[in-house]
Amino acid sequence: MLRVYPFFLAAAWVTIQLSIYTTVLGLICGSLGAAARLSRSRILRFVGAAYVSLFRGTPALIQLFILYFGGPQIGIQLDAFEAGVIGLGVNIGAYMTETIRGAIVAVDRGQSEAARTLGLSRSETMRKVILPQAARLMIRPLGVNINALIKGTALVAAISVVELTYTAQRYIGSTYKPFEMFLLAGVIYMVIIYVTGLAISWLDRRARIS
């Protein structure tokens, strides 16, 4: 049993890296998506809405399969890790789009009215008045998205990224101990999620104080 720990630690590091890159890509996609959804251009609004319904409306696993196995057919060659990050990031970005949009819309209308009345433009109002307030509102719900995303990284085992879930499966073959292997993987996921949760709470508290 002891000899598997180093492999699980290495796998945990892969899961953490996956989570970080996916979060960054998700936030980028989510910000662009929210900007599109809230745009004055009807075309951009449609693109944003289509993005959200497409990626929330199909299983993430299918999206990963299309990208990784189907990609080469249309000239997209990615290694498993890259495909995992891009697939999961674009997927979670659709959820983050709605989170970010929701937080922006939740800022009281009077705030933008007051800013516009002073003579600030739409974009100045967004930057200086709406976004700073929306940012606080979105920390917790984005934390929920990130929590889902960390657990979602388990999916990339199916495209052979050597992360926690894949590693657990692999060592069942040599140890014949599926219970222990999956339990160990589960505990490591829990630790990662717990620490992330603490970080989100800390950010949220800090944002509230200032």
Place this chain on the structure above:
Amino acid sequence: MTDKPFIDIRHAAKSYGALEVLKDISLQVRKGQIVAIIGPSGSGKSTLLRAINDLDPLTKGEVWLEDMQVNKPLPPRQYERHINQMRQQIGMVFQHFNLFPHLTVRGNITLAPKMLKRLTEAEANALAEKQLAHVGMLDRIDYYPSQLSGGQKQRVAIARALAMEPKVMLFDEVTSALDPELVEEVNLTMKKLAEEHMTMIIVTHEMRFAQDVCDRVLFMDQGVVVEEGPPEVIFRNPQHERTKNFLRKHLQGNAQ
């Protein structure tokens, strides 16, 4: 004081579908004049006020500030630039204060002058101090809005609007959300502005305040100006039945 109108609202009309909230209203306000708009809720008085800076765009009609048309028909991009210019000259204070909660009192006041008038940090600070002293809030300059009472918030909101050095101030039921004991401090601040000959248009439920401070009172009902005149005429000797009814109910309510 010249006779030329400072604010000129020409045939203002607004409708939401079949619902007409403003029906062909014309109103001229001279420089330094203080006008109260009273009337039952749903009469269109706030809508009219919010049309002056195009926060609630009119369906028909024109709003002029001096020789500039506020709601000038322009392509979107040019209009955006134009209206931002116009709004800098038209201060507005809201019922619910709408202070920016993520900024201190100082930040609330200096935001627009720094961005739009390109004031330096030091200039903006001096301006904030001057305006806060004016409304008696200088000692709260580094507080956040959440640390202030309603009356204090509203005074800061007034200072914020004044910091842009507007030519006219619009007040939209600014004391309606306040506890009764906090109304007076806001009213005093507005009286002070009145004494300094700021041009003001005030939508209010405070009949006594309208009577004390304003040069002219408009009574609106169902999207039209039913009656207008100097306060002593409107309050003592109203001509129209609707005005009489409204005042009877309102003055009774106020007297308790």
